[in-house]
Amino acid sequence: MDVLVPFSVTAPKTRLAGILSADERAEFARTMLADVCTAITDSGGSPTVLSTEQFDCEWSLITDERPLTAAVNDRLDPPIAVVMADLALATPTALSTLFDADGEVVIAPGLGGGTNAIVVRHPDFYTDYHDTSLADHRRIAAEVGATVTEIDSFRLAVDIDEPEDLVELALHGTGRASTWLEDAGVDLALQPSGGRTTITRDRD
Amino acid sequence: MDVLVPFSVTAPKTRLAGILSADERAEFARTMLADVCTAITDSGGSPTVLSTEQFDCEWSLITDERPLTAAVNDRLDPPIAVVMADLALATPTALSTLFDADGEVVIAPGLGGGTNAIVVRHPDFYTDYHDTSLADHRRIAAEVGATVTEIDSFRLAVDIDEPEDLVELALHGTGRASTWLEDAGVDLALQPSGGRTTITRDRD
Numbered sequence A, B: 001m002d003v004l005v006p007f008s009v010t011a012p013k014t015r016l017a018g019i020l021s022a023d024e025r026a027e028f029a030r031t032m033l034a035d036v037c038t039a040i041t042d043s044g045g046s047p048t049v050l051s052t053e054q055f056d057c058e059w060s061l062i063t064d065e066r067p068l069t070a071a072v073n074d075r076l077d078p079p080i081a082v083v084m085a086d087l088a089l090a091t092p093t094a095l096s097t098l099f100d101a102d103g104e105v106v107i108a109p110g111l112g113g114g115t116n117a118i119v120v121r122h123p124d125f126y127t128d129y130h131d132t133s134l135a136d137h138r139r140i141a142a143e144v145g146a147t148v149t150e151i152d153s154f155r156l157a158v159d160i161d162e163p164e165d166l167v168e169l170a171l172h173g174t175g176r177a178s179t180w181l182e183d184a185g186v187d188l189a190l191q192p193s194g195g196r197t198t199i200t201r202d203r204d
Helices: A022-042 A068-073 A092-100 A133-144 A163-172 A176-183 B022-042 B068-073 B092-100 B133-144 B163-172 B176-183
Strands: A002-007 A046-051 A060-063 A080-083 A105-110 A114-120 A148-150 A186-189 A198-201 B002-007 B046-051 B060-063 B080-083 B105-110 B114-120 B148-150 B186-189 B198-201
Touching (some): A002 A022, A002 A068, A022 A176, A080 A092, A092 A105, A092 A114, A105 A133, A114 A133, A133 A148, A163 A176, A163 A186, A163 A198, B002 B022, B002 B068, B022 B092, B022 B176, B092 B105, B133 B148, B163 B186, B163 B198, B176 B186
Parallel strands (some): A002 A080, A046 A060, A105 A148, B002 B080, B046 B060, B105 B148
Antiparallel strands (some): A080 A114, A105 A114, A186 A198, B080 B114, B105 B114, B186 B198
């Protein structure tokens, strides 16, 4: 399976600004990208990083400075998959389930209505990553008459965008990004009052 | 599979207080409980509601007013499962994957380090639902020498606790709870600025 991995070089992961500096966010984003591309390769897929600009990268890289939707749609030659670069919990097993599922459009939904990964086998399907993209992709698939399969995977549902997502990485990560996070002093915070676990950072 | 479904009758779902009134939260919690018990039954399991007090309930019900951990551990006679009553996205397929998985302890992790569902086949294992229960359950399993399997399921990972969880229910729900939510006027809010989808409520 050919897999596009969109990646933004400039100012990635801004919603983690309260925890990581700009330089750290850039390094963390590239570490997650490496984990994702490794998992894709280990699942038998061929990743191509679709980047907003050139950078030193060990995988095949093409650049397109346009917004995500336009850059992806120009290269949506079926069969093809698009996997987000911040799926740091993705394993080869989870990705194989996605790539091997039947359906002209196969979607791994993300938290909050995102489309974290998608396989496109229908020639008329196109992406729309604005707003609640899951709802848009369901609608577009219906409009072009493509069958849709949705994958039930926690590991593909969690993209690392918000501080609370770092909890999931700390608890479930198996790659370089979780080691990076640990080395940066980001750890789980105790929740004696109940509720979901949050994170804290020890900068010593 | 015998399945305990812990349920708190008094003041459930307090973290949804900004969106639903106390009466609505009580009704919503019972609607989710019904969806969960139905999904368990449809997967071939036998649900028993483990409630903090008596109430009119169509499933087998036992009461225990103690905290969750003590009430569950007193009834943890393997093989047995414990499934939380607010897993409103749970499907028979997702639950069957959990019940059928190999392992002396099988865990469906929840967002934020919770243990949304667990199968116990080892006589010495016990639960601890305080704090980051996933980490505690991994530790306890290691201490008693039980093998652990963790299930990769988005539908079992999302418990409906926080307002953002209602987004997942609105997008992925197939049971009575998602219909209840829609009838209550809770709907997705547009996110033109990006980020995860949130919800809004129309009280007209």
